[in-house]
Amino acid sequence: MLSAASAPANATSTTPSVPAPATASRLANVGSSPVREILALTARPEVISFAGGLPAPELFDIAGIRAAYDRVLAESPQTALQYSTTEGDPDLRTAVAARLTARELPTDADDLLVTTGSQQALTLLTTALVEPGSVVLVEDPCYLAALQTFGFAGARVVPVPTDDQGIIPEALEEIAAREKATLLYIVPTFQNPTGRTLPAERRHAVAEAAARHGFWIVEDDPYGELRYDGERVPAIAADPAAADRTVLLGSFSKVMAPGLRLGYLRAPAGLRRACVIAKQAADLHTSTIDQAAAARYLRDSDLDAHVAVMRAAYQERRDAMLDGLPGALPEGSRWNRPEGGMFIWVTLPAGHDATALLKTAVGHEVAYVPGAPFFCGEPDPGAMRLSFTTHSADEIREGLRRLAKSFA
Known part of the structure; x- marks a missing residue:
């Protein structure tokens, strides 16, 4: 008699087949x-x-990035190939903090969480902040992957009108006054898809609206270092009116290489800790070796x-x-x-x-x-x-x- 282990692979089961559960309703x-x-x-x-x-x-x-990986693997391979902390490589966070501080946004390494691309940073924030039915305000038009992220969370996404200079403060004020929004997602510098840059006075109006109506600002800045004309505009996160309620998202995808999938978020301590917990559930931590190589690249090469x-x-x-x-x-x-x-x-x-x-x-x-x-x-x-x-x-x-x- 054949045992279960030795039964033919093509044996037909007599057990009635019940369909597997459908995909989650959040995908609908x-x-x-x-x-x-x-x-x-x-x-x-x-x-x-x-x-x-x-x-x-x-x-x-390519030469500089290859050299960074070579040095990491030659000098500290056992550390670079091991599990790491969720918060991120201390050297990388220190380097990012220095770059942000140089752009007039004082930052400490402990203010940062390294993420697997800034897209993950947005996902973690959404996990930490957005309940099904929560109101999320967005520029109209808006970055597509942000709309996907909020859709998965079951948010009620409310568009805020824009003009050739970006989000219209008066429209934001009117909508925020009637909607109890959880957050505003905004790309104020060289926005995707429009390429627009929000002027300084409008940024301040956004900061004041957030303080007045009690919503978070998620300021996504993947393109800020790619300026060809004009003067740099300070980040919304640098405005004292919004310092306690603004999260800045950044990325190395546009200035180093997108295949590294390295980003970060800068957030107040309580929210940052919630994102750390969400990241532990998502992927434990971002790739150790990629973080170490990026930190080494920033130390040995001139990214600017x-x-x-x-x-x-x-x-x-x-x-x-x-x-x-x-x-x-x-x-x-x-x-x-x-x-x-x-x-x-x-x-x-x-x-x-x-x-x-x-x-x-x-x-x-x-x-x-x-x-x-x-x-x-x-x-x-x-x-x-x-x-x-x-x-x-x-x-x-x-x-x-x-x-x-x-x-x-």
């Missing part, structure tokens, strides 16, 4: 990212894609000099795109001139649908992201986001020539 109203889907559709090398907010791979400091090289290249690419847009877009189109970051926000004239036109554009081997998915409120069908960082100036000019054919 959260779709996949349209940007990620477009990137998959345009992965062919012949397509010039203005869709993804991707750093230029040829600008990665490397970022200056990136800024010069990206400025040339931004200018090439701005110069080419008048000939590529139909008459009556509008677009902004961002002072930094990765994106230009275009609005096509009435009667044009950027989503419908995308298929035609891909047929001409060029791609962009339609603006409609970024809106939490009423979408603008004529809006589109163009990223200028991934391709050279010559490739951008060729891509715009292809784009012009979509409107012929």
